[in-house]
Amino acid sequence: MLNYTGRQLGNYRLLRLLGQGGFADVYLGEHVYLNTLAAIKVLRTQLVHNDLQIFLTEARTIANLTHPHIVRVLEFGVEVNTPFLVMDYAPDGTLRQRHPKGSRLSLTEVVSYVQQVAAALHYAHDRKVIHRDIKPENMLVGRDGKVLLSDFGIAVVAQSSRHQSSQPVGGTVAYMAPEQLQGKATAASDQYSLGIVVYEWLSGAWPFNGSFAEVGSQHLFATPQPLASRVPGIAPIVEQIVQMALAKEQQQRFKSVQAFAHALEQAKEQEQSTKLRSVDMPPLANQSLVSTYVKPVLPQQQYPPQIARDRSGGSGRQPVVGQPSVRSPQFAPMSAPNITPQLTPGGLPPVVVTPPVQPAKSRSHTGYVVTIVVLILMLLGVSCWSVSLLANKQLGSTNPGGITTPSQNPTGTSGGNAPQANSAPTSLPTASSGVLSKKIHLRCDSCNDPIRVDINTITIDTGNGRMLWDVTLTNISGNVQVFYLSDFTLQSLSDGTKYSGTGDILGVQNLPAGQNMEGNAIFSFVPFHGATYKLTAQVSGNGGINFNPVTITF
Known part of the structure; x- marks a missing residue:
C-alpha cells in the first residue's frame, strides 16, 4: 500500500493518515493557499x-449532492492515474469510533441516528443515487453533532477500473442486500443495509457471520436470528420492523427508507408511552386523554342549598343544577336553628355565617320549612337533569348509526360549517360503557387499495377510561402484502383535539x-355522549393508502 503522507494532491498537502477502508485511504489534508x-x-x-470518464461522471453526481446530513465533496481529481476526492473534514470521527463493535445502543439513540441517515438517503434516492455501502464507518459526526453520511457511490467508483479488487460487487459484505450481491443494487438495497446497522446497534452483533462466501450465502437464503433471543425484553413491534427491512425480496420491504425510519420512530414513541403509563403515573393520570366532565350531583337532604342574595337584599338565586364548581360551600346541618345570613354594610353576606342560638320552639318550625325547600329543589334538579339527558338522546337519534361521510351535513342546514351540536362538549355527559356495533368500511377513492x-x-x-375497537384487515390483492397502519387517529370536531390509536392492529x-x-x-x-369525531387512517408498506376520513357520533 502506498503512503501519500507529505505528498500533494491537487491543492492539498496530505498531513497524516486518518483511516483506511475497503476501497480507499483517508488523509487529513491542508489547502496550500487557504490553510483550511x-x-x-x-x-x-x-x-x-x-x-477516467466513468469516474468523472460518478464523481460529478456525488459532488452535486447538497444536504445537511451528507458530507460535501469539495473537489475531485486524478493524479498519475490515481483518483481522489476532497471532502469536508469531520473532526469527531465516525459512529463506528463512537460505538465500537459489540456496543449496544438504546432504541432512542438508534432512532435518532436512523432518522438522520434516512433523510440523507431519501434525498439521494430522489436523485437516482444509490449509496451501496451503508455502515457505521461511513457515518461521520459533524461539528454540531449531526450525523453526516459519506462515501456515496465510492464503491462503484472504485470498481470502475478493470484493475479492481477481487470483490465482485461494490460494498461491504456484512451489510449487503441479496440483490446487491447479485449486482442489481437499488434504493431498497440501502434500506436493507441500514436494517443490518439497526440490528447490530440493538444487539451488538451482525445477524450473519463467516467468510465472504458464507455471509453472502446467508444474506441470500438464511433468516436472521431473532432480536428477542439476543435482546431480552425488546418490543415485538421493533423486531417486526427490523425483520421487514431485512426481507429477502425488495417488494416485501418498506416502500422507502423514510417509511422504515418513521415506523421505528412510532415504535419508540409507543414504547415510551407504555413505560410512562405503567411506571411514572397511575392509570388515567394523563388528563389530556381523559374526560373532564363531572356528573351532576344532587343536593343531599342534610345539606340545604345556600341562598345567595344580591346587594339590594332581593330574592335569592338558585344554583344551576349539574354545573360543577371548584369548591362546594360548607352548609350547616338541618338541626341548626334559624339560619339567617348576616348582611354586611355593603349589603353582601359575610364569608362565614354563624347561626345564632334560638329557642327550641323556633328551631322546630324552621326545620320544617328548610326540609320543604330542600325537597322542592331536589324535584326541580331531577326534572332539569332528566330533560337534559332526553334532549341529548334525541340529538343522537337524529343520525341513525352515528356515521356520516365528510360531504354530508349532520345538522341538516344548507351551510358547510361543522356540526354545532357538539360545540360545547363539556356540557355533555360521557358515553356509557357498552359495545357499539358500527360496521364501518374504510375506502380510498384515489387509489386501488389492496x-x-x-x-x-x-x-x-x-371504568378504565378507554375505547377498544375491533378491526379486521383483509388482503384483497393477489399478492402477499407487508404493511402497517401508520395512522389511526380520532379528532374531535368541536375543539380539534386529536387522539392517536395504539394496539396490535397497528403493528x-x-x-x-x-x-x-x-x-x-x-x-x-x-367520548362524550352525542359528540362527533373524525377518523383518519393510513396504511404504509407496499404502497401508501390514505383512506377517506369518516365521522362517528357516539
Missing part, C-alpha cells in the same frame, strides 16, 4: 483512459393473498 483542512480520500485503484379495513364494534370502557402485518386478520385499536379516552 479537509479529508482527502485516495482510492486504491489505477484508472486507465477508458475508465388492503380492506373494517371496523366491527367499538367497546366503551368507562407490522404480513398477510398472504385473500387472508384477513382481526385485532384491536385502543384509544385512551371516553
Whole structure:
C-alpha cells in the first residue's frame, strides 16, 4: 500500500493518515493557499483512459449532492492515474469510533441516528443515487453533532477500473442486500443495509457471520436470528420492523427508507408511552386523554342549598343544577336553628355565617320549612337533569348509526360549517360503557387499495377510561402484502383535539393473498355522549393508502 503522507494532491498537502477502508485511504489534508483542512480520500485503484470518464461522471453526481446530513465533496481529481476526492473534514470521527463493535445502543439513540441517515438517503434516492455501502464507518459526526453520511457511490467508483479488487460487487459484505450481491443494487438495497446497522446497534452483533462466501450465502437464503433471543425484553413491534427491512425480496420491504425510519420512530414513541403509563403515573393520570366532565350531583337532604342574595337584599338565586364548581360551600346541618345570613354594610353576606342560638320552639318550625325547600329543589334538579339527558338522546337519534361521510351535513342546514351540536362538549355527559356495533368500511377513492379495513364494534370502557375497537384487515390483492397502519387517529370536531390509536392492529402485518386478520385499536379516552369525531387512517408498506376520513357520533 502506498503512503501519500507529505505528498500533494491537487491543492492539498496530505498531513497524516486518518483511516483506511475497503476501497480507499483517508488523509487529513491542508489547502496550500487557504490553510483550511479537509479529508482527502485516495482510492486504491489505477484508472486507465477508458475508465477516467466513468469516474468523472460518478464523481460529478456525488459532488452535486447538497444536504445537511451528507458530507460535501469539495473537489475531485486524478493524479498519475490515481483518483481522489476532497471532502469536508469531520473532526469527531465516525459512529463506528463512537460505538465500537459489540456496543449496544438504546432504541432512542438508534432512532435518532436512523432518522438522520434516512433523510440523507431519501434525498439521494430522489436523485437516482444509490449509496451501496451503508455502515457505521461511513457515518461521520459533524461539528454540531449531526450525523453526516459519506462515501456515496465510492464503491462503484472504485470498481470502475478493470484493475479492481477481487470483490465482485461494490460494498461491504456484512451489510449487503441479496440483490446487491447479485449486482442489481437499488434504493431498497440501502434500506436493507441500514436494517443490518439497526440490528447490530440493538444487539451488538451482525445477524450473519463467516467468510465472504458464507455471509453472502446467508444474506441470500438464511433468516436472521431473532432480536428477542439476543435482546431480552425488546418490543415485538421493533423486531417486526427490523425483520421487514431485512426481507429477502425488495417488494416485501418498506416502500422507502423514510417509511422504515418513521415506523421505528412510532415504535419508540409507543414504547415510551407504555413505560410512562405503567411506571411514572397511575392509570388515567394523563388528563389530556381523559374526560373532564363531572356528573351532576344532587343536593343531599342534610345539606340545604345556600341562598345567595344580591346587594339590594332581593330574592335569592338558585344554583344551576349539574354545573360543577371548584369548591362546594360548607352548609350547616338541618338541626341548626334559624339560619339567617348576616348582611354586611355593603349589603353582601359575610364569608362565614354563624347561626345564632334560638329557642327550641323556633328551631322546630324552621326545620320544617328548610326540609320543604330542600325537597322542592331536589324535584326541580331531577326534572332539569332528566330533560337534559332526553334532549341529548334525541340529538343522537337524529343520525341513525352515528356515521356520516365528510360531504354530508349532520345538522341538516344548507351551510358547510361543522356540526354545532357538539360545540360545547363539556356540557355533555360521557358515553356509557357498552359495545357499539358500527360496521364501518374504510375506502380510498384515489387509489386501488389492496388492503380492506373494517371496523366491527367499538367497546366503551368507562371504568378504565378507554375505547377498544375491533378491526379486521383483509388482503384483497393477489399478492402477499407487508404493511402497517401508520395512522389511526380520532379528532374531535368541536375543539380539534386529536387522539392517536395504539394496539396490535397497528403493528407490522404480513398477510398472504385473500387472508384477513382481526385485532384491536385502543384509544385512551371516553367520548362524550352525542359528540362527533373524525377518523383518519393510513396504511404504509407496499404502497401508501390514505383512506377517506369518516365521522362517528357516539
